[in-house]
Amino acid sequence: MTRAMSLDFLLPIARVFVCVALLAWATTFVGLIQSLVIIV
Numbered sequence: 001m002t003r004a005m006s007l008d009f010l011l012p013i014a015r016v017f018v019c020v021a022l023l024a025w026a027t028t029f030v031g032l033i034q035s036l037v038i039i040v
Contacts, residue, residue: 002010 002008
């Protein structure tokens with residue numbers, strides 16, 4: 001979308017959101033693993 005509309009300022013914002021989303025998934029995964037280890 002940034003290339004199609006020539007809105008280059010959106011690219012860094014998208015990268016930040018991807019990093020935040022990956023951090024959220026990683027945190028959730030670690031919590032899942034911890035809960036499975038505690039149960040077993």
